[in-house]
Amino acid sequence: MNSQKYTRQFFKAPDTGHRWADKTYIDHAPVWCSVDLRDGNQALVVPMDMETKLKFFQLLVKIGFKEIEVGFPAASETEYDFLRALIERNMIPDDVTVQVLTQAREHIIRKTFEALKGCKNAIVHVYNSTSKAQRDQVFRKSKEEIKQIAVEGAKLLQNLTDEAGEKYRFEYSPESFTGTEPEYALEVCNAVLDVWKPTPDRKAIINLPSTVQLSVPSVYADQVEYISDNLKYRENVVLSLHPHNDRGTGVADAELGELAGADRIEGTIFGNGERTGNVDIVTLALNMYSQGVDPKLHLDDMPDIVDKYQDYTGMTVNPRTPYGGSLVFAAFSGSHQDAISKGMHYRKEQNTDLWTVPYLPIDPTDISRSYDADVIRINSQSGRGGIGFILEHDFGLRLPKALASAIRDEVKLESEHQHKELTPNEIFDLFIDRFEDVRKPYGISHVTFRQHNGIIATITTQFGNRSAEITASGNGRLNAVSNALKKAYGLEYDLDTYEEHALEKSSSSRAIAYVGVRSRKSGVLYWGAGVDVDIIRASVSALLTAVNNMVNAEDTALSE
Template sequence: MEETMFDYRQYKKTYFMPPVDCYDWVKKDCIDKAPIWCSVDLRDGNQALIEPMSLEEKLEFFEMLVKIGFKEIEVGFPAASDTEYQFLRALIERNMIPDDVTIQVLTQAREHIIRKTFEACKGAPNTIVHVYNSTSVAQREQVFRKSKEEIKQIAVDGAKLLKELADKTEGNFSFKYSPESFSQTEVDYALDVCNAVIDVWQPTPEHKAYINLPTTVECAMPHVFASQVEYMSKNMHNRDSIILSIHPHNDRGCGISDAELGVLAGADSVEGTLFGNGERTGNVDIMVLAMNMYSQGFDPKLDLSDMPGIAATYERLTQMNIHMRHPYCGKLVFAAFSGSHQDAIAKGMEWRKEKDMDHWNVPYLPINPEDVGRTYDSDVIRINSQSGKGGVAYVLDQSFGIKVPKKMREDLGYAVKAVSDVEHKELSPEEIHDIFEKRYKKFVPDFDIVEVHFRQVDGIQTTVTVEQDGVRSVIEAGGNGRLDAVSNALAKHFDRSCRIICYEEHALQDGSDSSAIAYVGIEGGDGRNYFGIGIDPDIIRASIDALVSAMNRSMQ
């Protein structure tokens, strides 16, 4: 094989399957109960920013997390820097931690770091002290150059010190342990280390401890992680006294799948960030996980109803940008430009009204955009050169109350697409409305009807005064209705077809005045269809104006 810089042969699997098959998680088809959500935005997310947040920015972010509904929030690595230390002290001394919220702090399994961490936590109402050390083959061999037993002893010594200092420090403490790089650690060895820590802490069902399994570097397919989690869950000491937590990263782009399958496999808690910010390709996105539950009819225990507000605050505080197609929150995530998609959405929304449906099931929309603070007129059906007649009609209906007849939609759709195609841009509802009026109402006419009278004899008889090029002509004709009679008069005067093929009208709210809008389509002398509209408080006048508009268009 020819040598290349893109050489797959230098890589091999770095993960380990459990020593026995663990596939019970496959039998479950959904997550019907929200896990404990632990936000790590203020630690894992913050340390991944180009410019970490300031003290006041972190305080504002913390308040947003509380408002959303997080009950566990990792607030930092207080021994890492003075900013981290002062942030934790500010939360405590300003009484910003609600009674039902537990803060979490991270520390390496090193004595001086653990001691400073407890110093920072003094007086906090409820704190999880999260201690970790790396256990993977690469870390043991390359970084620490220690044996399995020596690495396990680091974990045990750290666990003992946590227990000792908790008894001496003001506050209510719980403990969490992570075998960092769990994803690249032999699973039976990770279990051995975790059980050794559990044996030190001796948790009870009344005072549980946490074991956290991080995919520090995501290196395997999601089903592998699920099997690893299931093995740990089934073989862990004091399982009824353990909250099993997972902390997925996203190196393979499968963080969401890792988390969801991990919960099916036995995880009780998920650590992650809003919008997936974190080291390298990011942490698992808790917002997406929660909304995935919501979209299947289960309570995620987080309030994400103001998604635009949450996203705006996140972007301002972190200086990160949310991708326009990010699930549930991206600016274009509900947008449909395709004509067939728009048509299906519009018909689905009409079906909901007709059937008075009590559950959501609309084509191409997994959730109701309004549930997360989005609107149909500006977020869902959007118009460009790829759009179709149904989408254009939907926008006019939603934004202006204009209900374009079906026979008229194709003509309008092509007119709108032509403008978008030439100008190479998306069109706003206002621009679409402008095209609609210019095409069917406001163009310069060849003629106008300045006066019309009706009398009921053998149907309807009409006398129509037509003005063209400054010359007025009076025509008489009959028909089976007023509009039919006027149509026959125009056909007689101009000696060309004016057969009505489409007529609809409805009330139109325009400011404080209620007018009527009429739509008329005719078959012109060339066999093509032409359309016009009329708007007037008098429905007869509106109808005549629409007919005049259509006839004028057929003559241009």
């Protein structure tokens, strides 16, 4: 690799004071313009057919885009016919403006205006390249000659619009703005504006495309701020950005550009576009949303948007794509899961609408994602907090911490054994299998109680084919049953933990009991759980499971 053959192709803007750097957040949504149907479509391996583009247009309208670039009508019959279909089928809502792209060349501009006949609201977007590299290598023209191309294109747009009796709005882009001397780009833009003379009721759009990213985002922000400060007719100009993503900083370019004075953003949903793509409008919009700013787009059904986007374009939304990816809220790490679980409980305790849950920049349910399927994901890396959250959120189990640790160990072993993530139902099934109603080697088929200097329990217990009736006393019902089990089989353990709670809130509520017994031989704590409408039966079932888990584990260890 030879880095010496590369040089910096950007030009530093005259100093404007870097005022954008003093701003800490974006406080309002820009005007959004989707270019999915033009810039995005031309970047697809297999461009969309007519009917697919029409469905994609309807999706963009549903999301809330009020400006949509629908194509380059003079580039191909497909593009031309698509615009005609939108117009002739009356598919463009009155509050939506379609945008069409054209080079600053007469025959292309005229073809574009033919395609627009009958369109109510349109933006005609004209461009020519102004960068030093393009001037020297592609066009071999002087600055003055390049500026004249822009001016002549602007005049033709004005004349053809007047001839058509329309009030189309105009947009001009100095293509490859990022490789253009800022002072020269400003000169060209102002020359175009002198032709159009924008007014408050018919503003012009000046678009500053990062056609190829050439610098760090702060340089782009300085360039934008310089243009914004020095444009003629500034109050009647909508300053627009069209960031690409060659350096992976499309979102940063757009956000800093907005701080620097931009009013409008052109981009695509999920960032599709040539090379590394355009700026991702979903990310930009939900970044604002996470700061308490309404982005003015409807992104509340993200799974549906992702599914349609993938269907229409043949592209795949990477699982780690911000907000839209299937894994962007997923926490596999035990410490992350624990923090999320505690954050959710804290929010409930505080009874607050404010969202400050650790590791989750927005509430996943706001964009139709669920906590169980999308947030707490369980594999061999997961901790007790996440597993406990799943069992509580999905199944109503509020596990004691030590029991949560025990089921975590079982989940880790199972996940490692299967080499996969476990679903909530698989975790619940594992809990039942390991900690609920384990009835071997010992069983209890019947229990009666009476009071005499405490509680006396009589149990009917089974071991193999043998059955026995054993009586013992205790300071409580569970303690009495426990003492009877010890007496029957010579077991050595202590009752360590007992907790219970209702599973359902109704007149027929079931209860769940959790019992932990500590072996006197090993000092290990073993767990059981029991469920019944009667809390005593649930407690006895939990005790029996805990004892059986102890005996099975210690017999296995002894045999090994």
